[in-house]
Amino acid sequence: MTTHAPPLFIALEGGDGSGKSTQARLLREWLEARGRAVVLTREPGGTDLGRTLRREVLHGEDLDPRTEALLYAADRAHHVHTLVRPALARGAVVVTDRYIDSSVAYQGAGRRLGREEIRGLSMWATGGLLPDLTVVLDLDAATAAARRSGEPDRLEREPSAFHEEVRAGFLDLAAAEPGRYAVVDASLPPQDVHRAVVARLSPLLGADR
Ligand code: TYD
Numbered sequence: 001m002t003t004h005a006p007p008l009f010i011a012l013e014g015g016d017g018s019g020k021s022t023q024a025r026l027l028r029e030w031l032e033a034r035g036r037a038v039v040l041t042r043e044p045g046g047t048d049l050g051r052t053l054r055r056e057v058l059h060g061e062d063l064d065p066r067t068e069a070l071l072y073a074a075d076r077a078h079h080v081h082t083l084v085r086p087a088l089a090r091g092a093v094v095v096t097d098r099y100i101d102s103s104v105a106y107q108g109a110g111r112r113l114g115r116e117e118i119r120g121l122s123m124w125a126t127g128g129l130l131p132d133l134t135v136v137l138d139l140d141a142a143t144a145a146a147r148r149s150g151e152p153d154r155l156e157r158e159p160s161a162f163h164e165e166v167r168a169g170f171l172d173l174a175a176a177e178p179g180r181y182a183v184v185d186a187s188l189p190p191q192d193v194h195r196a197v198v199a200r201l202s203p204l205l206g207a208d209r
Pocket of ligand 1: 099
């Protein structure tokens with residue numbers, strides 16, 4: 001049974017290899033078991049246009065950092081307009097695998113384009129839509145790299161120092177606004193990470209908790 005409950009927007013963030021997709025799946029199951037309609041989505045690539053942009057930004061050649069930042073922002077603008085806002089308007093819980101903070105951490109911190117500028121770009125792109133809760137799955141760069149498999153994409157090919165900058169970028173965002181963030185140790189077993197996430201999420205769930 002789906003009950004009347006306030007819409008909720010949750011972002012999962014973290015480095016490559018931090019286990020976001022596993023946590024997104026566990027979170028969806030947990031929310032659905034509590035009667036919530038869940039839309040699980042991701043950036044880049046949550047829409048048809050986004051899948052085209054994703055291919056270019058992850059596997060295209062010769063992309064300078066500013067073009068890269070604009071492609072992520074374009075994906076986000078379209079994603080929010082066509083998928084995220086309509087789902088929230090229906091009262092769903094939207095769980096997105098990556099959102100604005102990925103741009104701030106990867107393009108702002110990692111690519112050194114400036115965190116404030118990159119945040120401003122995404123705020124413009126989304127009309128200022130921020131998550132109710134952002135979960136940062138925190139993992140050191142070496143452990144995260146060891147967990148990754150398959151052919152690395154453009155970002156995954158960056159050296160460990162880049163990924164440490166990205167990690168620090170996420171942690172700084174969380175430290176600045178602790179009320180809107182949950183930082184979870186992603187080196188723990190997936191079920192323990194999940195338990196920490198839902199402990200933080202439960203109070204936000206409202207009527208059908
Ligand atoms: P992701 O889908 O998490 O990768 P995978 O499916 O391989 O686990 O993210 C793709 C990559 O895009 C990842 O390296 C992070 C990067 N990224 C940015 O650099 N900026 C952004 O704004 C977003 C959303 C992702």
